Amino acid sequence: MAVAIVSDTCHYLPRELVAEHDIKLVSLYVHRDGLAQRESEISDYTGYYRQLRDLSGLPTTSQPSVGDFLAVYEPLVDAGHEIVSIHLAGGMSGTVAAAQQARQALGERGARVQVIDSESACGGEGLIVLAASAAAHNGGNGAAVADHARAARAQLRMWFAIDTLEYLRRGGRIAGAQAWLGSALKIKPILTVESEITPIERVRTSKRAFERMVELLQALSDDGRDAWMVQHIQAPEEAEELVARGIEIFGFGPTAVSEIGPVIGTHVGPGLLGAGGLPKSFV
DSSP states (O other), rough: OEOOOOOOOOOOOOHHHHHHHHTTEEEOEEEETEEEEEEEGGOHHHHHHHHTTTTTOOOOEEEEOOHHHHHHHHHHHTOOOEEEESOTTTTOOSSSHHHHHHHHHGGGGGOOOGEEESSHHHHHHHHHHHHHHHHTTOOOOHHHHHHHHHHHHHHHEEEOSSSSHHHHHHHTGGGHHHHGGGGGOOEEEEEEEEEEEEEEEEEEEHHHHHHHHHHHHHHHHHOOOOEEEEEEEEEEHHHHHHHHHHHHHHOOSSEEEOOOOHHHHHHTTTTTEEEEEOOOGOO
């Protein structure tokens, strides 16, 4: 492709889908036990989340360096490619800012790079990346691919239900859901990402949270957002059931099903169930 698609690791698309679309990755980092590790090098999610359940000392996370981006950008630009680089919401991470700094560091060659803030995370970011890849495969130039990605973002709807607000609180990422912390009820929050983590509603039980996710899938179908996906954190059975319910609604399977990895998982905790989509015409 004349246009190369670059992203970070926080979309959590299945690895085989990333390879199929030839998406280049720049990894974020997890810091634990005094060591920094690229998220892309962590494969034992179950072991990681088992350790994460000990809330006494949460790992921390960090964005890629400018040098990490340049290590991916420079060979692509030197090979004659344009680049569309799509990243985790700027309201959640400095990743997109580091990408912009790397673009500037390329000097005149930076004109061949377009950096896009997905204003999303996880599956939402992933669907925008897939939309960009589709436009690139269809022969669009860098500007056309970037425009297609932005149009896809405007059509995106994505939600996730989490087991507890405690991880968001400890990580300082609780944003608009701060007011929910004082509730005497044991709640199950449903949130989205609109540049930052944004509360949508709260329900009282895990069963109701699951049924609410099914209702949101129905809303996607009703609105013609038929490229749908499901993600989870250490909740494979619930994800499998949600996929089954989604197939009943849409009449066909999801674009992707995957588990969210350590960088986002550190801030939301185990037990997440997420779903969303955009029109299939974009991907």
